[in-house]
Amino acid sequence: MKCTKTREKEVDFAQLRTRLLRKSRRYGSEAEDLVQEAILKLFTHLAEGAEIDNLEAYATTTLHNLARSRWRKMVATEEFDEGMTVTEADASVHLEARETLAAIDALPYHQASLLRLVAKGTQSPYDIASRTGLPLGTVNSRLARARARLRDLTDS
Structure with missing residues (x-):
């Protein structure tokens, strides 16, 4: 045409x-x-x-x-079933977290305070050093010692 x-x-x-x-x-x-x-x-x-x-x-x-x-x-959808609507509490995770926090409390103050910053979300050693005013090498060595001691205390 x-x-x-x-x-x-x-x-x-x-x-x-x-x-x-x-x-x-x-x-x-x-x-x-x-x-x-x-x-x-x-x-x-x-x-x-x-x-x-x-x-x-x-x-x-x-x-x-x-x-x-x-x-x-096009939107991919899936039908809900009973297993999706309810999430079960995982008691073992809560117990492990509680044990880890207790182990952090057992550490020397200068190590425990740095690990608490990490637990609250500060992941970079540079950020921790700037927040605390400590030299970066000190932060790194304290974190390394704290993590090693924490592994010993929690057997993981």
């Missing part, structure tokens, strides 16, 4: 559709639907009086954008 001239060039939509179908195969089972929708948008755009320099490039871009739009709308 031929359309009126666009920028002094006649368009063969049957050939355009064939080329778009070939390009759209990578979009899966919806390829033909996407091509039809892209051509419909192209017809609408041309009917409104728009002039398009490269019709095939415009149609290909429209096809790609339609496919991306459909992918964005």
